[in-house]
Amino acid sequence: MSKRQNIIDGRQSHLRYGLIYTEVLGWVDLGHAQGSDIKSLLRKIDNGEHSGQACYDVSYSQAMVDPTHSYRTGKFITWRIKKGRSNSERQSIALAMMMSLARKFEGLQASFPFNLMTDSGFSGEDLVSDLLGFYRVISSHDVFSALRPVSKKEALRRWDHYGPIGSFKNDSFSPLLFPDPEKSPNARPHKGVLPDFMNWVRPWDDFHSGKVSIASADGSYIDKAKGGTLPYA
Numbered sequence: 001m002s003k004r005q006n007i008i009d010g011r012q013s014h015l016r017y018g019l020i021y022t023e024v025l026g027w028v029d030l031g032h033a034q035g036s037d038i039k040s041l042l043r044k045i046d047n048g049e050h051s052g053q054a055c056y057d058v059s060y061s062q063a064m065v066d067p068t069h070s071y072r073t074g075k076f077i078t079w080r081i082k083k084g085r086s087n088s089e090r091q092s093i094a095l096a097m098m099m100s101l102a103r104k105f106e107g108l109q110a111s112f113p114f115n116l117m118t119d120s121g122f123s124g125e126d127l128v129s130d131l132l133g134f135y136r137v138i139s140s141h142d143v144f145s146a147l148r149p150v151s152k153k154e155a156l157r158r159w160d161h162y163g164p165i166g167s168f169k170n171d172s173f174s175p176l177l178f179p180d181p182e183k184s185p186n187a188r189p190h191k192g193v194l195p196d197f198m199n200w201v202r203p204w205d206d207f208h209s210g211k212v213s214i215a216s217a218d219g220s221y222i223d224k225a226k227g228g229t230l231p232y233a
Contacts, residue, residue, distance in 0.1 A: 001118045002027070002164070002166060003164075004156070006018055006019040007020070007155050009149075009151055009152040010150050013028075015030055016030060016031070017031045018030045019125070021149065021154065022150070023150065024195055025129075025147050025175040026125065026175045026177045026178060026192065027124060027165045030129075031129075032125070032126055033130070033132040035137040036133075037060070037098070037133070038094060038098065038133055039137055041060050041097065041098070042137070044059075045090045045094060048081060049084075055082050057078050057080050057215055058093075059078040060077055060078075060094075060097045061074050061075060061076035061101065062075060062101055063221075064105075070224070071222055071223065072222070072224070074105060074220070074221060075101060075104045075105045075108055075218065075219065076216070076220075077097060077104070077216055078214075080213045080215045082210060089204070091138055091201050092201055093212060095201050096203035096204040096205065098134055099130075104218055106122045108121070108220070120166060122170060123166045124169065124170040124189075125165050125170075127172065128174065128176070131194075131198060132198070138200075158180065161178075162178050173194070174192065174194060175191070175193070177189065
């Protein structure tokens with residue numbers, strides 16, 4: 001759940017956590033945009049390719065921790081992949097797994113009773129930040145330079161004018177933009193367009209060739225916040 005105190009200057013986009021505003025993608029949650037989950041997912045696929053098995057299973061998950069930090073709960077999916085996938089196919093599969101699971105996880109956060117504790121379910125910045133995390137991993141350049149991040153002062157001005165980003169829901173991977181109220185006092189939030197570099201990879205959608213099949217389409221779990229044993233978080 002993004003809060004006003006999480007807002008930092010756009011020049012600090014190198015940090016692991018924080019909330020920044022960009023002219024191209026709107027609000028970006030740096031935690032969601034880390035890309036560490038994508039690195040792990042691609043590593044699992046690479047390991048599967050070198051496992052010597054004709055087919056291998058890969059699981060991907062997203063989780064949240066309760067306010068008391070006692071337990072974590074989340075969603076996972078498992079796909080079965082036939083050995084022999086090219087690098088571009090591996091990226092396509094990873095992107096599709098992330099996009100599929102991210103929507104399921106946001107739906108979990110938006111459901112009862114989790115929606116009593118957080119407004120994070122489909123919060124306007126979440127999905128586009130997840131997508132940015134994917135492209136941070138596969139890109140060879142600093143992606144933030146193309147997103148035009150603004151200063152903390154400009155970001156706070158938007159937050160104070162429009163209100164918390166959690167009150168604006170976005171169930172797509174398209175950006176939600178909030179025009180500068182100082183320049184456009186009567187403007188309203190509106191959908192933006194992804195930059196070209198965030199359209200390079202097409203999510204995998206070929207489930208008829210036998211190259212990829214779904215072993216688990218919509219798994220749920222709950223575990224201890226620390227020291228848990230479930231393999232998907």
